[in-house]
Amino acid sequence: MRSGAKVSIVGGVFLVVASGVGYGGYNLWNAMAGGGSDTVSTASGSEAGDGAGPKRTGPVTREEVAEVSKDFLAAWAGGEADRAAQLTNNPGAAGPALSGFQENAKVSAAKITPGPADGATVPFTVKATVTYGGVSKDLTYGSELTVVRGITTGRALVDWYPTVLHPKLTTASATLRTGESKTGAIQAVDYQGRVLTAEKYPSLGPVLAQLRERFGSTTGGTPGVELVVDSGDPNVPDTTLLTLSKGKEGRLQTTIDADAQAAAEREVRRYSEASVVAIKPSTGAVRAVANNPATEFNAAFMGRKMPGSTLKIVTAALLLEKGLVSSDQAAECPSEAMYFGRTIHNLNRFSLSDAPFKESFARSCNTAFIKKIDDVKAIDGDDFALGREAKEVFGIGLEWKTGIGSFDGSVPEATGGGAAEQYIGQGTVQMNPLNIASITATAKAGVFKQPYLVPSSVDGRPFATAQRPLSPSAGRQLRDMMRLTATAGYGTGTRTMASVSGDKGAKTGSAEADGQATSDSWFTAFADDLAAAAFVQSGGHGGDAAGPLVAQVLNAR
Structure with missing residues (x-):
């Protein structure tokens, strides 16, 4: 004692x-x-x-x-x-x-x-x-x-x-500390000036913490006295647990749309593990970001998961730009295909006979894409064509400067059977809803616009730019195929997108992660000038879980 x-x-x-x-x-x-x-x-x-x-x-x-x-x-x-x-x-x-x-x-x-x-x-x-x-x-x-x-x-x-x-002390370096905060307080608002708080929008908790860490000293705010989880890492913001005295808040306008954010928060709570991001294709402005659980780890921006067939948007763009397919041209779609000893089959082993490529896309025929790998390799002479398309046109793997931390996607080089898995969004491909929403936004706009939460005019940071836009012909065909996926009787996203009005397109996806009894559910879509993508852990087919989530966010526009 x-x-x-x-x-x-x-x-x-x-x-x-x-x-x-x-x-x-x-x-x-x-x-x-x-x-x-x-x-x-x-x-x-x-x-x-x-x-x-x-x-x-x-x-x-x-x-x-x-x-x-x-x-x-x-x-x-x-x-x-x-x-x-x-x-x-x-x-x-x-x-x-x-x-x-x-x-x-x-x-x-x-x-x-x-x-x-x-x-x-x-x-x-x-x-x-x-x-x-x-x-x-x-x-x-x-x-x-x-x-x-x-x-x-x-x-x-x-x-x-x-x-x-x-x-909340989840790392060895984290400690509890009470004292004057390291940065000024901020009042974050959406693009219309509506106040955003972690209490009202739980998923924004870690987002607002990062925004405060990065912009608190430049928005006119002054420090308060707080009990925080001090991360001990200069790259990780502190987490406020208790405010003893408030500092003066500086105003920071974000690109969030409070209506879309509210819908996203509501929908992710329907699942034990889910994330969604919505982006404005014409500008790259992020309109919503939500996660359940709403922890310090922003899975919607930082997650690394196989995106399944949602990546076929990129693969289709590659094949269209190489002239290996056209939307109305017949494409081979057998029930299964073998590539370097790896057998890939379609859902329930369906096949299509003399069907145009647009139907293979809308029905998510895996083998129609696998059958073109060697043709792509014959043109390019290497195994990195898909990765180049993802980076040069869709901005994947560039250093995005959204205003907070983000993982910006990865399509590494793959050979043999690994290439077959990559073409349908599995294997070593890693994405999150931010990346897939951006891919859909690029398909809709025809050019990559780097996603962002805070305009670059606030701090002068440079945005990432892709090497080139999507070719006009490929872009038109790609959008039409996504529209069929969302509207045609055979489209895998038609039922899910029935409630969404306007010019709309979609792509479903599921990823069979190792050891999971049920596949992860992915869905991405656009409606007019809004694109969204969602991931639901072990949610099954894309239209079963992630699809309704995306539809409700799009309906909030």
């Missing part, structure tokens, strides 16, 4: 008073262990493996979970960081983190209430008071700990991760 500290146990409440600062921890022994004791044990010398008996082995017992979690939470709530750390399997890391809870996060009082154990895991609620510069604010959050058996000692110990301290 710290020098000068006074300890008392009143009605099961663990209280410590030191230097006039009180900490309290409710230790609900009944809830955790089903026992009848109100006493808080602070002794650990009786634990096996610490010299009092033979080293224990096997899973931790129910009683060990209750005792260790109770002692750890009591020590933490009492401000005894060293003692709490010794009850973990990594005291060297736990000690500084727990000390920082008081010293760096400026927690002046804390009460920790454990809930019923689930096996070796104990959830708990922290109610803390943060005090800085004479201002105090309350903070409440939930976390959990897991008790494991120490490898060398056999003792039951808390399995230490920073997330025990706070669930």
